Amino acid sequence: MSVFEIISHQLINGLVLGSFYALVALGYTMIFGVIKLLNFAHGDLYMVGGFIGFLSLSAISSVVGSDWPGIFVAMFLSMIAVGFIGVIIERVAYHPMLGAPRLSILITALAVSLVLQNTVLSLTGGQYTAFKTDLGFAGINLGSLFISYNQMVLVATAGVLMIALQLFITKTQFGRAMRAVSIDMDMSQLLGINVPVIIAVTFFIGSALAAAAGTMAGAYYGSIWYFMGFLIGLKAFTAAVIGGIGSIPGAMLGGLILGLLEAFGTQIPFIGSEWKDVFSFAVLILVLVLKPTGLLGKSEQERM
Amino acid sequence: MASHDTGPNRLTDRIAARFENPTLRWGGIGLILILLAIVPSVFGQYATVIMTNALLYVVLALGLNVVVGFAGLLDLGYAAFFAVGAYTIGILTLDFGVNFWLALPCAVMAAAIAGVIIGGPTLRLRSDYLAIVTLGFGEIVRFSARNLEITGKASGLSGIGQPWLFGWHIATPTDFYFVFCCLAIVAVIVSLRLENSRLGRAWLYVRHDEDVAEAMGINRVAVKMAAYVTGAIFASIGGAFFAANLGAISPESFSFTQSVLILMAVILGGMGKIPGVILGAFIVILGPELLRNLGELRLMVFAVMLLLIMLFRPSGIWPKRGTRS
Numbered sequence: 001m002s003v004f005e006i007i008s009h010q011l012i013n014g015l016v017l018g019s020f021y022a023l024v025a026l027g028y029t030m031i032f033g034v035i036k037l038l039n040f041a042h043g044d045l046y047m048v049g050g051f052i053g054f055l056s057l058s059a060i061s062s063v064v065g066s067d068w069p070g071i072f073v074a075m076f077l078s079m080i081a082v083g084f085i086g087v088i089i090e091r092v093a094y095h096p097m098l099g100a101p102r103l104s105i106l107i108t109a110l111a112v113s114l115v116l117q118n119t120v121l122s123l124t125g126g127q128y129t130a131f132k133t134d135l136g137f138a139g140i141n142l143g144s145l146f147i148s149y150n151q152m153v154l155v156a157t158a159g160v161l162m163i164a165l166q167l168f169i170t171k172t173q174f175g176r177a178m179r180a181v182s183i184d185m186d187m188s189q190l191l192g193i194n195v196p197v198i199i200a201v202t203f204f205i206g207s208a209l210a211a212a213a214g215t216m217a218g219a220y221y222g223s224i225w226y227f228m229g230f231l232i233g234l235k236a237f238t239a240a241v242i243g244g245i246g247s248i249p250g251a252m253l254g255g256l257i258l259g260l261l262e263a264f265g266t267q268i269p270f271i272g273s274e275w276k277d278v279f280s281f282a283v284l285i286l287v288l289v290l291k292p293t294g295l296l297g298k299s300e301q302e303r304m
Numbered sequence: 305m306a307s308h309d310t311g312p313n314r315l316t317d318r319i320a321a322r323f324e325n326p327t328l329r330w331g332g333i334g335l336i337l338i339l340l341a342i343v344p345s346v347f348g349q350y351a352t353v354i355m356t357n358a359l360l361y362v363v364l365a366l367g368l369n370v371v372v373g374f375a376g377l378l379d380l381g382y383a384a385f386f387a388v389g390a391y392t393i394g395i396l397t398l399d400f401g402v403n404f405w406l407a408l409p410c411a412v413m414a415a416a417i418a419g420v421i422i423g424g425p426t427l428r429l430r431s432d433y434l435a436i437v438t439l440g441f442g443e444i445v446r447f448s449a450r451n452l453e454i455t456g457k458a459s460g461l462s463g464i465g466q467p468w469l470f471g472w473h474i475a476t477p478t479d480f481y482f483v484f485c486c487l488a489i490v491a492v493i494v495s496l497r498l499e500n501s502r503l504g505r506a507w508l509y510v511r512h513d514e515d516v517a518e519a520m521g522i523n524r525v526a527v528k529m530a531a532y533v534t535g536a537i538f539a540s541i542g543g544a545f546f547a548a549n550l551g552a553i554s555p556e557s558f559s560f561t562q563s564v565l566i567l568m569a570v571i572l573g574g575m576g577k578i579p580g581v582i583l584g585a586f587i588v589i590l591g592p593e594l595l596r597n598l599g600e601l602r603l604m605v606f607a608v609m610l611l612l613i614m615l616f617r618p619s620g621i622w623p624k625r626g627t628r629s
Contacts (some may be wrong), residue, residue: 097618228443237436281447283434288426288433
């Protein structure tokens with residue numbers, strides 16, 4: 001392959017991977033924005049989203065088929081279900097802990113993550129579940145470069161979701177309230193914003209986006225298992241930090257950058273693809289050391 | 305942050321107050337030592353192996369407690385130092401034929417150097433970011449162990465020899481049980497001495513208010529670095545004996561889950577409180593074992609219990625008196 005082909009091929013791989021990272025990173029960054037919590041269970045919501053998407057698709061495929069239209073319906077159902085799961089998690093595990101030491105709430109987040117993983121583990125027996133779809137392998141050839149329709153649909157869907165989120169955050173009253181809460185929760189409360197509702201909406205949207213990514217990733221890669229949320233959770237967090245945690249455009253940018261870095265990182269001579277995870281964590285550490293606020297983040301004084 | 309759970313008459317405090325009496329305290333310590341001594345002969349081999357693991361966790365949790373509990377730095381990649389200790393022993397004894405007791409100080413040095421390397425650029429970061437950097441570091445160490453030739457790639461290292469100590473071949477599970485007993489006791493004593501030392505007080509100041517500590521003439525970064533390196537040393541010693549005990553190590557022994565389990569022991573028991581941390585280590589190891597007859601559900605039940613404990617006792621089961629976060 002020519003250099004141009006390698007570059008454009010990896011560009012597409014990076015975009016697909018980056019779309020997943022960005023969708024998951026958005027939830028991380030939104031939740032961190034409003035309650036300053038590193039929601040370690042977020043990657044597991046992506047996993048649960050994959051499974052609910054799979055179950056929904058199995059249930060409805062006789063009616064709508066299991067090509068993209070069916071996957072979209074399944075994805076929508078999964079988003080709603082996981083959104084509510086996210087809200088429940090917040091009410092049960094995080095809300096009572098808001099006044100507690102910061103490390104304690106981190107432990108409850110880890111406990112929630114264990115609960116989600118082990119629930120799915122005991123239901124599936126820890127096996128990979130085949131995510132069967134009727135997605136074809138067709139695509140278009142641009143010169144010698146091949147792009148599958150699946151990749152195009154996937155990136156486009158992620159793009160639509162992100163644009164919708166951006167419009168929601170910037171144009172609606174809920175979005176404005178959400179931004180206010182992330183700047184100063186107490187002050188927002190005093191100004192009459194219903195903070196618990198805003199937190200619930202934030203968890204709903206964040207979790208739903210992770211579910212969308214989970215369903216699409218399951219359909220695209222063709223298999224799901226109970227531990228699939230772990231690594232993407234870490235990577236998405238990395239993406240959120242690269243972009244500047246708390247910043248929504250930052251999470252999208254960070255996700256895409258990380259996806260592209262990983263795709264191109266595998267092409268660096270002498271560094272095989274088995275080093276790609278090391279590569280992304282090394283990038284994370286470099287970003288944090290050199291520019292701790294991330295690319296689009298605002299500097300913030302630490303509150304104890 | 306809000307103070308939590310600080311009443312003077314909590315049950316744990318009342319029990320602890322009883323042990324202010326020296327006779328009772330030494331009696332209690334004596335009783336614990338006797339109980340530890342009779343475990344292998346009374347409860348059999350299976351229990352001995354589990355207890356060995358619990359004692360290893362006591363060492364690791366006490367080490368992490370120096371970092372998290374004393375100095376207030378959140379470390380999510382603590383297993384990395386554990387891995388550095390274990391792999392240094394593995395590589396030195398297998399590839400270079402070095403004696404275990406000579407390799408041990410090398411393992412400690414390697415972990416201390418790793419602590420300086422990762423701590424140097426990152427200790428100035430805010431606490432959440434530090435958590436993530438340590439997490440990233442932990443994953444880098446694990447992936448490197450999985451990819452490098454010298455660490456045996458994914459299958460790890462096996463055939464690590466069991467050490468001799470003055471003519472005593474430390475070989476059976478019971479031998480290792482007693483070795484880990486000694487390690488745990490040393491770890492407790494070192495922790496107690498550190499807590500009451502000049503450095504221990506410096507950690508306390510830094511944990512409560514970095515800026516004021518700095519204004520009082522404490523070198524914030526140096527003090528944090530000391531905590532980091534101390535924690536790394538604890539973990540590397542634990543790792544070294546872990547490698548000698550099992551004879552084989554693989555990258556998956558040092559995963560993020562491992563770091564999380566150690567951190568759980570620290571926070572569950574009560575950060576900074578040495579008896580609490582020991583209790584936490586035992587809960588983390590013995591809990592899932594006691595639930596073993598629940599089969600596949602045991603980790604889930606364990607996680608739910610963990611959640612409930614944190615919800616009802618946010619500062620841990622046995623926190624420091626008058627804990628303020």
